Amino acid sequence: MSESTKAGGGLAQKILVGTDGSETASIAVRRATSIAAANGAELVIVSAYSARPPGKLGSGIGSSDAAWAATAEAAAREHVNGAVQAAKDAGVAAVSGDAVAGDPAEVLLSEAEKRGVDLLVVGSKGMQSSSRFLLGSVPNNVSHHTPCDLLIVRTTK
Ligand SMILES: Nc1ncnc2c1ncn2[C@@H]1O[C@H](COP(=O)(O)OP(=O)(O)OP(=O)(O)O)[C@@H](O)[C@H]1O
Numbered sequence: 001m002s003e004s005t006k007a008g009g010g011l012a013q014k015i016l017v018g019t020d021g022s023e024t025a026s027i028a029v030r031r032a033t034s035i036a037a038a039n040g041a042e043l044v045i046v047s048a049y050s051a052r053p054p055g056k057l058g059s060g061i062g063s064s065d066a067a068w069a070a071t072a073e074a075a076a077r078e079h080v081n082g083a084v085q086a087a088k089d090a091g092v093a094a095v096s097g098d099a100v101a102g103d104p105a106e107v108l109l110s111e112a113e114k115r116g117v118d119l120l121v122v123g124s125k126g127m128q129s130s131s132r133f134l135l136g137s138v139p140n141n142v143s144h145h146t147p148c149d150l151l152i153v154r155t156t157k
């Protein structure tokens, strides 16, 4: 990241977008893709997946958990690969993707930090889409800790 970008006012050079594979998240991915294409920026697409079944606590990992994790990882990779291809088709030259185990907000924050991105993009809602709240837990959580600019794309009316 250049100093002028850090100081503000510069175009984003490295953009990270999170997706859970939902229709609404794909709106955020498309927005991140257009910004990357317009800026000639690098785009990284990340999907976080849970390495253990919901509600399962404790440290022991059994073989059914390993099967769960493998399925969850494969699904996350599929979301990412589709989005990477769409970004290439949209003219983004530098695009990559990854599926990462962990809590989605924590994964996005640590990937943003580690990769030195200057713009993090998430949708306002994802898979759960509870109508009670405008924001899902991911934009809510990342907004408190983001190491860079954050764009929350309004993905519902
Ligand atoms: N597993 C994930 N990996 C990467 N990004 C994600 C993931 N889940 C959600 N996001 C990002 O966060 C945005 C909002 O989704 P979020 O999960 O916060 O909403 P929700 O599913 O409606 O509600 P919640 O999960 O809080 O019940 C998505 O559009 C996407 O950009």
Ligand SMILES: [Mg+2]
Binding pocket: 020, 126, 127, 128, 136
């Ligand atoms: Mg969600």
